[in-house]
Amino acid sequence: MIKLLRKLHWAWCLFCLFLFFVLFWPFYYWFTRHPRYYEVLNKFRTIHSFTSAALSGIFLKFDFTEKLDPKQTYIFCANHTSNLDIIIFCILARGRYHFMGKEELMKNPLLGIFFKTIDIAVSRESKISSFRAFKKAADNLESGMSLIIFPEGKIDDAYPPILQDFKSGPFRLAIEKNIPIVPVSITNAWKVMWDDGMKYGTRPGIINVKVHQPILTSILAPENDEVLKNEVFNRIKSKL
Numbered sequence: 001m002i003k004l005l006r007k008l009h010w011a012w013c014l015f016c017l018f019l020f021f022v023l024f025w026p027f028y029y030w031f032t033r034h035p036r037y038y039e040v041l042n043k044f045r046t047i048h049s050f051t052s053a054a055l056s057g058i059f060l061k062f063d064f065t066e067k068l069d070p071k072q073t074y075i076f077c078a079n080h081t082s083n084l085d086i087i088i089f090c091i092l093a094r095g096r097y098h099f100m101g102k103e104e105l106m107k108n109p110l111l112g113i114f115f116k117t118i119d120i121a122v123s124r125e126s127k128i129s130s131f132r133a134f135k136k137a138a139d140n141l142e143s144g145m146s147l148i149i150f151p152e153g154k155i156d157d158a159y160p161p162i163l164q165d166f167k168s169g170p171f172r173l174a175i176e177k178n179i180p181i182v183p184v185s186i187t188n189a190w191k192v193m194w195d196d197g198m199k200y201g202t203r204p205g206i207i208n209v210k211v212h213q214p215i216l217t218s219i220l221a222p223e224n225d226e227v228l229k230n231e232v233f234n235r236i237k238s239k240l
Contacts, residue, residue, distance in 0.1 A: 049091050076184055079150070
């Protein structure tokens, strides 16, 4: 019975997401046409995410170590256990921000329009694709767009998920461009929806999100990227 209810809730979640995607489609189509519209585009992504989650009985509780500067460009790094993580950051981030994610998302019916425009798709198996993706991310950071990235590279296959080793790319980029990194611990999203929700379904609930103090990178040398990576890893893991 519980499994059936979770499957029904999963179907309802998808319905809500698709419903507002269809309603917002004209705005998404127009505001993805040029970077000057990206800040407005992100406001629609925030409304879409919050409304769909709320109608599904999914709410977020943010715990900030310190208030983030809305005018500052950041690199947000978080653990990744659920497709809800994208919704979480659409609500958490403000202004001009973009995601970096796997290449397959370009074919996703909901996310494809974004990963072909504002967001960055990368093939983890291709060094050329990775180089181009981080080059584009560097350019976007210089123009004032915050970057949201999940440094594990994918959702863990284990259930419950375990925090996996981080890739080094975002930490080298943060040092190179002198961008503060914000570690984020998403503590229980996997309990509400693990991965895409197909296997275990979903349920209503409150997702707790710990937003750690930004780590400044201005005093770090390029060879300190491993130290930075370990520090971010440890902060995120401390709240899981």
